[in-house]
Structures are given as C-alpha cells and as structure tokens.
Amino acid sequence: MADGVGGGQIKRPRYDPDRLLEVAVQQFIHRGYEATSMAQLAKAAGLGKSSIYHHFPSKEAILHRALSRALDALFAVLEEEGARLGPPAARLEHLLRRTVEVLVLELPYVTLLLRVRGNSKTELWALERRRHFDRRVAELVAATASTGVLRQGLDPGLGARLLLGMVNSISEWYRPGGPLSAADLARVAASVGLHGISGQRGPAPPGPPAR
Amino acid sequence: MADGVGGGQIKRPRYDPDRLLEVAVQQFIHRGYEATSMAQLAKAAGLGKSSIYHHFPSKEAILHRALSRALDALFAVLEEEGARLGPPAARLEHLLRRTVEVLVLELPYVTLLLRVRGNSKTELWALERRRHFDRRVAELVAATASTGVLRQGLDPGLGARLLLGMVNSISEWYRPGGPLSAADLARVAASVGLHGISGQRGPAPPGPPAR
Numbered sequence A, B: 001m002a003d004g005v006g007g008g009q010i011k012r013p014r015y016d017p018d019r020l021l022e023v024a025v026q027q028f029i030h031r032g033y034e035a036t037s038m039a040q041l042a043k044a045a046g047l048g049k050s051s052i053y054h055h056f057p058s059k060e061a062i063l064h065r066a067l068s069r070a071l072d073a074l075f076a077v078l079e080e081e082g083a084r085l086g087p088p089a090a091r092l093e094h095l096l097r098r099t100v101e102v103l104v105l106e107l108p109y110v111t112l113l114l115r116v117r118g119n120s121k122t123e124l125w126a127l128e129r130r131r132h133f134d135r136r137v138a139e140l141v142a143a144t145a146s147t148g149v150l151r152q153g154l155d156p157g158l159g160a161r162l163l164l165g166m167v168n169s170i171s172e173w174y175r176p177g178g179p180l181s182a183a184d185l186a187r188v189a190a191s192v193g194l195h196g197i198s199g200q201r202g203p204a205p206p207g208p209p210a211r
Helices: A017-031 A038-045 A049-055 A059-079 A088-105 A107-115 A121-146 A156-172 A182-197 B017-031 B038-045 B049-055 B059-079 B088-105 B107-115 B121-146 B156-172 B182-197
Strands: none
Touching: A017 A038, A017 A049, A017 A059, A017 A107, A038 A049, A038 A059, A059 A088, A059 A107, A059 A121, A088 A107, A088 A121, A088 A156, A088 A182, A107 A156, A121 A156, A156 A182, A156 B156, A156 B182, A182 B156, A182 B182, B017 B038, B017 B049, B017 B059, B017 B107, B038 B049, B038 B059, B059 B088, B059 B107, B059 B121, B088 B107, B088 B121, B088 B156, B088 B182, B107 B156, B121 B156, B156 B182
16 A cells, blocks of 8 residues: 555655555555545545645545546547548547556546536546547448448447447546556457447447557 | 435424435545544434444445455456356356446446445455456456457456456446446447457457347
8 A cells, every 4th residue: 555655664655646646546446535634545545635735735635637648648649640530430440549558547537527417526537538529439430431441230339339338338447567468458358349339330440550 | 315315394304324325425436435424424414423333333234245246246256157158258247248237227336336446345355255256257258369359469367357348347437327238238248348359350259149
C-alpha cells in the first residue's frame, strides 16, 4: 500500500498531487467513492487530513482530477491521425485498439471512470464526457455501415454499445505484468469486436498493422 | 421510490421479503452496498428497522439473497438442453443468448452481482460462483476451438472474457420497455459475439433459431 514509505519509518514519504491521486483512486476503487472518507484517504496516504487539503480542496476535487486524467487520455485518441483519416472501418479499428491501450496504461483512472454513476456534479460531468466519447464511436460505427462493412440489420448504436462494452470490460480483469501485452490485447480485442459487427460475407475488417 | 405507498398515507405497504429485496437492491445499486445503511434501507422501504430485521438478520443477508437470485438464474441456463447438447458453437450460442435474457429479466439482481468486488464473505462467495459460471463459458469456447470454429491464434480464455464482457456490459445501459426486446437483443449480442471470435474464413457460427 504505502510504496513510498520504504524500509524505515524515519521519513514520511514526500507527496506530490499525482502520488496522492494514485492512492486516492486505489481507495475509491476498493471501497467505492461514496464510502471513502477524507480521513480514510489521509490514513491510506500516510498523511494528515490538512496535508490532503493542501493539495485538494475536497474529495470531489480529487475525483475530478482522477476522472479528467482518464477522459483526457481517451479524448486524445480521437485526435490521433489514425482515428481521423482513412476508411471508417480502419479508423474504428484504430480507435478501439488505442482505447484498449489507454485503458491498460491508465487502468485505475479508467476503471474509476467506468464506475461513475452520476451521484454528484463531478460524476454527472464525467458521464456527459463519456457519452460524448461514446457518440463519436457510434458515429464511426454508423460510417462503417455506409460503406457496407456493418453486418446487415445491426443498428449502429447497438453495435457501438456492444463494442464499447467489450472493450471497457477489460478493466474488470486485466492486470499489468501478465503474459498478455497491452498492444497484443488491444489488437485482438479490436479485431474480435470489428469482426463481430462486420457482415458475415462482407469484406473482412482490417487486420492489425504489421510490426 | 415508494411505489407501494399509493396516493394516501393511510396504510403502510405490506411487505414481503421479495418486495423488500427489490427496494434494497435499488438502494445498493444507487448508493453502493457499503455506503447503504440499514436505516436508509428502512426509510426507502417505508418500514421501521425492526420490520427489516423481521425478514433479514443483517444487511449482508439481504445481499446474499439478492446475489443468489441472479446466480441461480444464470446457473439454471447451464442446465438447459440447448446448453448441454449439440455442437459446441450451438451450445455457446444458446448459453450467450440465454445469459442476456436472464440479465434483462433479472436486471437489478445481475447488475448488483456484476458490481460485487469481494469486500465481505458474501461477496467472495458470489465472486467464486461467478468464476465457476465464467469457467463453464470458457470451456465451451475452448470446445469450439477443437471443432475449428474459433479464429486462429485466439486464446479461448481471452475469447471467453471478451464475450462475457460484452454480454455483461448490457446491464450498464439496457432499460426494459424500450424498442429492443430482450429476445432480439439476446439474439444480436450472441451472434455478434460468436461471429467476433469465429475464424474469418472458418464456418459461420449458427444463426439465431427461426421463430
């Protein structure tokens, strides 16, 4: 838990906001945001409550910072060239694959984002940004339909929900350091997802890029 | 909230354990189990705390009953003929399709089950039963590999996780009463999932049964 404490008890770890954020997100995921008090955060971080308030005015401000980190990373993917240029199916493959990579790279922050239910202004704000991201995915699925790649009769909105559900569920079980690299997992998940929503006899979705 | 109260305040609603369970599960989903007190449950149910204790000895007993309901419904699917007999891919299609139908039919209970993190004996028990169910799905995915249906190079365990992730994520957004029936959703989701894990040039997965 207190990685930064080291072997002895002589010095308190020096906290920067990022390290405090990391500990707080662990606690939020473990106990639930609502059920975590600032006193518990302080204890987990090995800090006094006043030290936490030095960095963040409130528990909700910590949540906001953590959710921003996940959302900013996801929205950055939308700006990548691979998500903006080329045929819709290739852009969708890029978007799904990079979303999985971001999920793995920012695992605790994205996990927290995916558990947000809208119980505060900050949660409602995060849900609205998530919906915005999901809409961009849905638009891309709809665009693949217009090029004949989508399987017949599949509603693009439903296709997008199923794809995002599959991708997001990776946060429930993936643990870094296992045999499966983030890049390999991302390629497989994007390919399975795209193949799933593609026409059974239509053109195959783009394969993973050669490396 | 208090559906059973009706227009007036003359009579308290008559509670049976199932109705109390329903209200409790709503609260657990809305606030989180940890963050919900027996006092809050009593208030939401329009009952005194002692009336709740009349039905359930503890909050954890309520959780146990709710999770049992979801788990029993899921395990019953494994016993259905369609999940036991026939080629592996057809059994897997049955299992996925019926899992979605159970998820929709028992939506609050399955949603609660999917949010369990193992913070109590009851949660650990539920997680273990979920793992058992997931293993049965993974075995069936592995069996489809042995018949050459699974796409080349896809680890059956990963395939099962992606399928289950897609199916389970439906609990995040599906609301009964919309334009999409449970049966249609279940057919589409099972078909998209199976097609996704199938070989791109292998035999097509079985379609939905004709009705």
